[in-house]
Amino acid sequence: MREPLAADQAERLAPLLKALADPVRLRLVSIVAASEGGEACVCDLNDAFDLSQPTISHHLKVLHDAGLLDRSKRGVWVYYAVRREVLADLAALIGGNA
Known part of the structure; x- marks a missing residue:
């Protein structure tokens, strides 16, 4: 970053970081992003965790919202499917080359 975040940028990025601040949600995003075509069926995501389907659905809803x-x-x-432009914004925030 070359300059501090503007207030509107911070307001836009804070909910994204809050949603990712959970290990299950962080893994869900990484699994979807790494899936073929950048998308994954909820049926496959359920199998990746030792959690109930309603719990996984809740986490996916938080990420979607x-x-x-x-x-x-x-x-x-x-x-x-991951929203690549949103991930690019986050990458730019933490010093990536997005």
């Missing part, structure tokens, strides 16, 4: 994940329903399954 924060703007980190997009979701789309296909039949009975929901697919999640």
Whole structure:
């Protein structure tokens, strides 16, 4: 960073960081981002954790509501995809080359 965050930038980024400040949610984002095509079915995400389906769904809702994940329903399954532009904003904040 070459200059401090403006107040509006801090207001926009704080909820994203808050949503990621949980180990399960951080792993969920990394699993989705690393999945083929940058998206993953909720059915596959449930299998990656020793947690109940409602707990995983809650974490995914927090990530979606924060703007980190997009979701789309296909039949009975929901697919999640990372919002690359949002991750790029976060990378720029912590010193990445986004």
